[in-house]
Amino acid sequence: MKTVSFTQMKDGTRDDYQLLREFEMEHFEGTAGRLLRELSAQGDETIPGYKISRLEHALQSATRAYDDGAGVDWVVATLLHDIGDGLAPQNHDRFAAEVLRPFVRDEVTWVVEHHGAFQMVYYAHHYDWDPNEREKYRDNPFYQTCVDFCERWDQNSFDPEYDSKPLSFFADMVEGVFSRPAYDDDILCTGQVRGLRP
Template sequence: MAQNVSFTQMKDGTKADYELLANSEHAYVALTADRVLDELRRQGQASIEGYKITRLDHGLQAATRAQRDGADIDWIVGALLHDIGDGLAPQNHDRFSAEVIRPYVRWDVAWVVEHHGIFQMIYYAHHYGWDENARDKFRDHPCFDSCAAFCERWDQASFDPAYETETLAHFEPMLREVFARKAYDSAVIREGFVSPLTS
């Protein structure tokens, strides 16, 4: 039988309670990759209507393009998961998606995923009467060019049902490797370093 904490209000918790929760959280965090994979599979079943492919197919296609361009594992997983937030946070999916990967990938990859939504507007915003150049407010940011290239090469181009795309099983080992990293490891995050999209 599972052991539970003694409190009904956090402020009443004991050291033993919080040690119990720390152990439970460790086991829960270890299954993050499984939950992410489940969400990707769900996106293959239920997606935004109107597109020619599912959100899962879109992520797989973006990741396939990234890998074929010679991108490293952080960029590939970033491309795979850049829209993982669509299901729960369609109005801010880019920021939601970035928070999923932020503890495990380089800071520039997380920044690009966080801002790809506004960068993508260059392709369609004028059709709605919006500012297609809204991304220009980030013109001086060190990741501006990376985000523009990410959107041009891997995101906006990945809605093609005829494109030969790798499967989720192909990317699963990469995804598991990334989510097995120690969260917020400074050697991984490399704050301030801007990596090339391709080797």
């Protein structure tokens, strides 16, 4: 395989960076596949104590969103909302949001980025933490959307008896979202509040 001539970036030539750009474009095209592989690997991983794997939680959440008539942005975001659990357990919500940010509307990204704080309403009191952490976002236009996301698709998706759709069901949706042009203003819809509608 052809490689660049430099060992320090500052010494790279135009030809070097054109070569890298070609490889980067191929790499970008494989994003959805890498995400699906990471999700699949989470089928064997979970934090001890849960009744289901991290993959099953993702599938339950996404299935609920799909069955609720959510649009593809919401279904894919729900599938990926906890993808950072293994790699960034202290800030998994922000990790997932950054993966999604270039490809979905900003309301969806904001909800994924903040769902960790919003979920605390269900359990924080058991740790003597503040269950109302989400109240600091009360004035944000996406506040209610995040409340609804957590209630309808996230907090209730830990059921070993739930009939989830398989990961393969969502593969084309993930491919579709991650094949979009990154940071397209028509996709990001900055500041628009639609709630959990498509």
